[in-house]
Amino acid sequence: MGIDPNKHVPIYEQIIDHICGSIAAELFAVDGPLPSIRALALELVVNPNTVQRAYQELERLGLVRTRKGLGIFVTDDAVDLARRRSEESVRTMFSAGIDLGRQADLPQETMKSIFHQVLATRAG
Amino acid sequence: MGIDPNKHVPIYEQIIDHICGSIAAELFAVDGPLPSIRALALELVVNPNTVQRAYQELERLGLVRTRKGLGIFVTDDAVDLARRRSEESVRTMFSAGIDLGRQADLPQETMKSIFHQVLATRAG
């Protein structure tokens, strides 16, 4: 869940993924506001500039829209876009894992069992 | 295969994964030599310093051993270590993907179908 500054993925991308997932999960109302830059920065214990960079990218992706002096708001087609982006990210991760496994000549059955084991572990 | 300088994973770690996978797949003979730093750097289109850093790390992991003036050689227990490490890397990737999916509240069935679809696509 949280943000991990020691990962290779830059913090601002982790924030993008985090917000994108939350939008896909409909944790934010369409047309509703995102947490303010400062508020989210405090919550994530991260610099406001870093949050802002994430928010700007989310705007570029069409997920949010900023209204000057008011805040940043979820767009109408955000849920759809976010869901698609999230699925794509999942696919990318799975592909990367499968490629690593194939490189090591792991049998498909091994990969499947790893997958289902992790899936079970992380199940809600 | 394939080193991608635009990924977030540092190149030297990508090289480690690459060699580690090859050892696990027994593409290198136990006690046999790895490609020279210079040769691998040319092959991967990468700076020799970067390859060297990867080799140093592989030595630290116990997968290879440097014999001065002779080259770098695969250790006796390298295959086992490499296999374990590769499985661990695969697990990490799958976990990351599943976490992203759960964050977006994707149904498990969706994740399973993405996984099997990718697995089929990448099948040998």
Next chain:
Amino acid sequence: MGIDPNKHVPIYEQIIDHICGSIAAELFAVDGPLPSIRALALELVVNPNTVQRAYQELERLGLVRTRKGLGIFVTDDAVDLARRRSEESVRTMFSAGIDLGRQADLPQETMKSIFHQVLATRAG
């Protein structure tokens, strides 16, 4: 017409330009009243504070005069001042465009043809 909150020019300056142009075009009678702050704010979908700032600036420029409790009125020499200011603004914009074109080494003929094309398009 048209205030665009996404332009770089601050909204209050866009309002100044807008009123200044209207005075130059004699859409407001000399000695006649400007729309009230509140009314203009509603019309332009803008915060009243922002309109007020524009009106203060217009007063500083000598185009309008506040009469307490009565409203804001066009001064005697406003038309002249406004016309000069508008011409100056036009010149500034043209200069900026020409500078950009010169920076890109666009031939003068290209700039002229762009200019006349736009002029024709925007013709009344």
Next chain:
Amino acid sequence: MGIDPNKHVPIYEQIIDHICGSIAAELFAVDGPLPSIRALALELVVNPNTVQRAYQELERLGLVRTRKGLGIFVTDDAVDLARRRSEESVRTMFSAGIDLGRQADLPQETMKSIFHQVLATRAG
């Protein structure tokens, strides 16, 4: 020419326009390097972060490509893209000027004469 920190246009956009114009004018060789972030920052008396933001946007526009550890390089189709973007910027400025003039009910002849006067003044 230069960068003006007091303009309304953000510095990083001024840098974008500046580099874009220079590419259009073929002041940089295709496939050749741009000045390094630090070098340009020194030259323009601006913070490196600001230059970097401009360079990132230029990359997003497809005008340049960064090679890690090496620098930032002009892409093959950069001249074409830059020329088109520069013309578009010129058109935008002229449009803005003409709109201001029309708002003030300036005769077309006045606008033309202002335009040609400025063009003559700024002529090489």
Next chain:
DNA sequence: GTGGTCTAGACCACT
């Protein structure tokens, strides 16, 4: 040397 990310903190326009 190169670019990429991040923090800390300032000032501005707008609500």
Next chain:
DNA sequence: GTGGTCTAGACCACT
């Protein structure tokens, strides 16, 4: 209060 821009300065991976 809100977001947008900028500076100063740090650390990292890569050449």
